[in-house]
Amino acid sequence: MGSATEATKDISENLLGDKKVTVVFVLGGPGSGKGTQCANIVEHYGFTHLSAGDLLRAEIKSGSENGTMIQNMIKEGKIVPSEVTIKLLQTAILENGNDKFLIDGFPRNEENRAAFERVTGIVPEFVLFFDCSEEEMERRLLGRNQGRVDDNIETIKKRFKVFVESSLPVVEHYESLGKVKRIDAAKPIPEVFEDIKVIFSSLASKVMKLVIISS
Ligand SMILES: Nc1ncnc2c1ncn2[C@@H]1O[C@H](COP(=O)(O)OP(=O)(O)O)[C@@H](O)[C@H]1O
Ligand SMILES: Nc1ccn([C@@H]2O[C@H](COP(=O)(O)OP(=O)(O)O)[C@@H](O)[C@H]2O)c(=O)n1
Ligand SMILES: [Mg+2]
Numbered sequence: 001m002g003s004a005t006e007a008t009k010d011i012s013e014n015l016l017g018d019k020k021v022t023v024v025f026v027l028g029g030p031g032s033g034k035g036t037q038c039a040n041i042v043e044h045y046g047f048t049h050l051s052a053g054d055l056l057r058a059e060i061k062s063g064s065e066n067g068t069m070i071q072n073m074i075k076e077g078k079i080v081p082s083e084v085t086i087k088l089l090q091t092a093i094l095e096n097g098n099d100k101f102l103i104d105g106f107p108r109n110e111e112n113r114a115a116f117e118r119v120t121g122i123v124p125e126f127v128l129f130f131d132c133s134e135e136e137m138e139r140r141l142l143g144r145n146q147g148r149v150d151d152n153i154e155t156i157k158k159r160f161k162v163f164v165e166s167s168l169p170v171v172e173h174y175e176s177l178g179k180v181k182r183i184d185a186a187k188p189i190p191e192v193f194e195d196i197k198v199i200f201s202s203l204a205s206k207v208m209k210l211v212i213i214s215s
Contacts, residue, residue: 016090016093016094016120019094019099020099021100021122022099023103023124024047024101024102024103025106025124025127025174026102026128026130027105027107027108027127027128027130027167027171028129028131029130029134029137029160029163029167030141030156031141031144032130032131032132032140032185033130033140034104034105034130035049035054035104037130037189037193038104040196041200042102044197045100045203045204047098047100048096048098048101048102049101049104050092050101050102050103051104052085052088052103052104053074053104053105055088055092056074056084056088059088060074066084070084074150076155076158077156077158077159077162079108079162082111082112082115082116083115085112086112086115089106089116089120090119103124107170108166108167109170110166110169113170124174125203126174126179126181126199126203127180128183128196129183130183130185130192131182131183131184131185131186132185134160136186137160138156141156183196183199
């Protein structure tokens, strides 16, 4: 086991080996614009975008043994067991040469959050939270047109319920740690990105590496 330095003393043993990463969690309701703005952040600030939903959809397509279970959960707007999603995120982080990641749509409940911290030892630099009304999110989801099985009004209502009951408490947890940067996501796309730029530009000027202790 490596020795903890001043900068790493609160990072526990983890399954990432000695890879050092900076992680920003991107959270917000379905349709709040997370994926759209992550693409902008990648382009301007050199992060790699990992969307938990995209990873789960790719897992379905790959013909994995978990595919049917994941598909059913997404169709119902339910949250897939943490071990499945964390494994996908962990593999994506390890396979990527970058050390800066936007993790979009994760953690979506308390179990996601606690298990990820326990398994990877990663503590987010901050949480970018997209604040948007359900009315606006519903409008966007119904117009998204990506052929998703969950962008129908019945599943959307279930996803909103899960968001309020399971995902908002995660945001509140990070709020209590002073880690949430809240964005008014109801504005037009370029204006939302202007607000995001202020946050990432100040981040870029800080030393912000997380050092992971290897065993
Ligand atoms: N600020 C915005 N104003 C209007 N439409 C938006 C905005 N941001 C994203 N959209 C559109 O809304 C839909 C959902 O956006 P997306 O980025 O997929 O959200 P999320 O990943 O949070 O579900 C997409 O069709 C996208 O083009
Ligand atoms: N951490 C996560 C993220 C997504 N998911 C599943 O994937 C679905 C789509 O997630 P997404 O992040 O692509 O959805 P949007 O918020 O981008 O619309 C969710 O409704 C869940 O069913 C999950 O189970 N666990
Ligand atoms: Mg998305």
